[in-house]
Amino acid sequence: MDEALLRTLTPTVLAILVRRGADFAAAEDAVQEALLEAVRGWPGNPPRDPRGWLTTVAWRKFLDATRADASRRHREVRVDSEPAPAPGEERDDTLQLYFLCAHPSLTPASAVALTLRAVGGLTTRQIAQAYLVPEATMAQRISRAKRTVSGVRFNRPGDVATVLRVLYLVFNEGYSGDVDLAAEAIRLTRQLAARVAHEEVAGLLALMLLHHARRPARTAADGSLVPLAEQDRGRWDTGLITEGVALLQGALALDRLGEFQAQAAVAALHADARTAAETDWVQIVGWYDELVRLTGSPVARLNRAVAVGEADGPRAGLAELAKLDPALPRFRAVEAYLRERDGDLATAARLYADAARSAPSLPERDHLTRQAARLNNRADDT
Template sequence: MNESLLRELAPAVIGVLVRRGADFAAAEDAVQDALVEAVRGWPDDGAAPGSPDGAGGGVPVRDPKGWLVTVAWRKFLDAVRADTSRRRREELVEAEPVPDPGGALDDTLQLYFLCAHPSLTPASAVALTLRAVGGLSTRQIARAYLVPEATMAQRISRAKRTVSGVRFDQPGDVATVLRVLYLVFNEGYSGDVDLAAEAIRLTRQLAARTDHEEVTGLLALMLLHHARRPARTGPDGRLVPLAEQDRGRWDTVLITEGVELLQSALARDRLGEFQAQAAVAALHADARSAEETDWVQIVEWYDELVRLTASPVARLNRAVAVGEADGPRAGLAALAELDPGLPRHDAVAAYLHERDGDLVLAARLYAEAARSASNIPERDHLTRQAARLNARLRG
């Protein structure tokens, strides 16, 4: 049984059921039931089992998505028939629907828009999309939001109920869709390349059908970050900081495409946050070595990003850039204006204090940053940094 295949197919199957008339919550429930049958019955090679109506005699079929759609639809019909309070809906959906013509619609992309519907708050839209489309578990989403799993489960359930009566051809907010795509990409970039690739695929499709400079900017940003992925970890799995990465391992084809997309977006003179972030990524990609990085321009782009978003994270990254452009004390002065409780604040402070020569404070801050790290590779990297400085101090 191929779990990655199931995760890829699930959102498209939900989309098919919703377009056939199922409400969102019922569609997801039916698809989950179908996935359970697939997990139990599909062979290890990932092929679907025989025809779901039993006529196949166990002969594998060549259309796993079609198998899931058929099983999920019948699960939905069974649920409708069992619910006597929904007789009217049963009359509407009892007949088998006409097959979708040619698969012309991308149901996964359509599902993104449904999950980002204006009737939802941005936080709920992101959570619902990550659950229904991104394939993340409720627990993973709860960790991302720093809330209890039960709280996130309730939020997702409420969001599902909210969009259950929404027509599937009514798109959601593009800005929310972009934030969802970027969050899914970041989940994939930090630990699951398949999610990152799926986010890029969907953003490409959105860019092809949406005349929006920020969509192009987001796609450029994803490609420029994704180009560095092969160099982000060493052979032993250790995190490799940007300054130490082997730039010969960066994907120059993706970099070239990302830069060209960014230039086309910036030429429209309607700057947005994703374009500004992509500009920073492009400046890093343009430098042949860490020493040749144009930190002055990077600071200027972070100034634009802070103006656009007032994001504390952007201000934290700006402090690092200021430290590189104007020296560590200038960076520490910029950092002093920020909330010490920000994620990665201690790590940034440790780096700047080390550059300023205060190794004792830097070592302590690296250790504190490691204790609050959000993932194991980052924690291990910060722990090694603290150990490195402590070894120097003892020597």
């Protein structure tokens, strides 16, 4: 059974049913039933036209469900006579699914789950495993999201920015279970890039590729985190870096700068440095200035403080950090790093320990705890 093929076909078939008049929830249920039929029947008797087979079976499943509801018989007459979509229409239909799944009435968590299910073609179980939640919990989340967007019709262009934020959320979840969400986000963003010419779509794809290129070097053999400055750059994926830089250059040439292009530019500068010492921190500060101008993001300001500390010295970085809210996530970790670079090891050790207690993940907590222990050991040796 070719699972990759099924996942690729799922959004296309779902979009065809929605176009023919099925509401989103009913269409999605019908497609899932058709996928089950494919899993059972295809290994021994694969169809010559997989997309046509799935569309036919899903449409029949939808009609069966429609006929079972006497109050909607008038709708059955209408949709049963609708023609099949003309060649090429599926591109726009699939794009509509992106906008539907990123509908502003959905919470970010629901939008991500629905995107993975409807556009990504993942099962509820796979999504639940990726998010480390019970399958029943994820099923309820997806059902609520489907009910929310059922009946929504597009009479104006969708918001590309919202779709990109959903895809970025998927990417930042990383991976667990048998679904690599970072790789899945890249796959979905490639799909979107093939359907819409937009500089920020290219910027996001570039950002994902440049970050993903460093993934093999991010963890040691024991699973511990390896900071960027200490990573073995020979393990970075040069193919992904080359592709990401080319995408970024094409987007920047359009002279319509957006936040994902600015973030990708920072990632590209890290990728371009042969060693950590050769990193062009002055340029990175400039790109963070652009990012702050575009978004006003406190996280961008926090990252900018780190860059200033590298470009102009730790005390300059601490001065920038003093302008920010200490309640920001990772504020203590940044302060600890800058204090250590400034030679205040006792304060840095205390701050690393404080940061570890509020770390968002176990690997990050362990890394910060080791940093605190390392500095305390140095103090004991002096």
